[in-house]
Amino acid sequence: xxxxxxxSSRISAGRLEIRPEEHAALVDGRPLSLTVxxxxxxxxxxxHPQRIMTREELFAEVWASEPRREDRSVxxxxxxxxxxxxxxxxxxxxxxxxxxxxxxFSPDG
Amino acid sequence: xxxxxxxSSRISAGRLEIRPEEHAALVDGRPLSLTVxxxxxxxxxxxHPQRIMTREELFAEVWASEPRREDRSVxxxxxxxxxxxxxxxxxxxxxxxxxxxxxxFSPDG
DNA sequence: CCCCTGCGTTCACAGGATTTTCACAGCCCT
DNA sequence: AGGGCTGTGAAAATCCTGTGAACGCAGGGG
Numbered sequence: 001x002x003x004x005x006x007x008s009s010r011i012s013a014g015r016l017e018i019r020p021e022e023h024a025a026l027v028d029g030r031p032l033s034l035t036v037x038x039x040x041x042x043x044x045x046x047x048h049p050q051r052i053m054t055r056e057e058l059f060a061e062v063w064a065s066e067p068r069r070e071d072r073s074v075x076x077x078x079x080x081x082x083x084x085x086x087x088x089x090x091x092x093x094x095x096x097x098x099x100x101x102x103x104x105f106s107p108d109g
Numbered sequence: 110x111x112x113x114x115x116x117s118s119r120i121s122a123g124r125l126e127i128r129p130e131e132h133a134a135l136v137d138g139r140p141l142s143l144t145v146x147x148x149x150x151x152x153x154x155x156x157h158p159q160r161i162m163t164r165e166e167l168f169a170e171v172w173a174s175e176p177r178r179e180d181r182s183v184x185x186x187x188x189x190x191x192x193x194x195x196x197x198x199x200x201x202x203x204x205x206x207x208x209x210x211x212x213x214f215s216p217d218g
Numbered sequence: 219c220c221c222c223t224g225c226g227t228t229c230a231c232a233g234g235a236t237t238t239t240c241a242c243a244g245c246c247c248t
Numbered sequence: 249a250g251g252g253c254t255g256t257g258a259a260a261a262t263c264c265t266g267t268g269a270a271c272g273c274a275g276g277g278g
Contacts, residue, residue: 144263144264144265145264146264146265146266179267179268180266180267181266181267181268182265182266182267185265185266185267186265186266208274
């Protein structure tokens with residue numbers, strides 16, 4: 001995989017499909033209306049399924065800089081993302097919290 | 110990869126794999142949801158397979174200090190760890206008690 | 219044989235730490 | 249000016265940690 005920024009062309013996770021190059025995330029073929037940040041965060045998480053990613057890693061990928069010591073941005077965007085994903089996929093638990101560390105994307109439960 | 114003090118990069122024990130650097134312990138590739146303490150304890154035990162480790166040794170590694178005379182923390186966390194491991198690997202007996210001494214991690218039975 | 223003791227295991231809980239969510243002000247773009 | 253996006257602070261909710269206490273088990277002594 002010789003991608004510059006690490007963008008896979010497509011990522012599937014059950015009924016969810018992500019197309020980074022098209023700036024789109026679809027559920028059953030219907031696009032979610034995610035903001036740029038939300039999508040970037042989802043892409044970053046989904047590019048590393050089952051991997052626990054720290055806030056620093058996520059911030060580095062999505063914001064392309066280092067977070068302040070007490071930055072809650074990642075948490076806030078995870079929350080917004082969950083809200084929109086939960087609306088389109090009720091009951092699904094795609095993003096898991098790992099206390100004291102960060103977050104993890106898991107295609108299944 | 111600048112490696113820390115005594116952290117092996119990966120430890121395998123049958124279906125269990127531990128990746129200290131990623132703050133993760135996996136069973137069949139799926140991460141267990143361990144707390145920081147639980148993971149530290151598991152790492153410490155698993156770094157010395159087949160070796161009986163005293164409470165003092167474990168406490169020193171995980172808590173980075175000395176236990177009070179009647180500290181039950183190690184026992185409690187071993188118990189919690191066993192519960193979570195037993196859930197993911199029913200029937201497995203990874204952590205053995207050595208009466209009057211401490212605990213031992215054994216990859217096989 | 220029964221009781222007592224020592225040890226390990228687990229439960230319950232309070233305090234602290236962390237995460238989640240809400241509300242809002244500034245920005246950018248149209 | 250209007251509408252949505254962003255990031256920040258702070259309250260609310262949740263989880264983690266360590267502790268004391270109860271419970272079970274095994275061995276020794278009466």
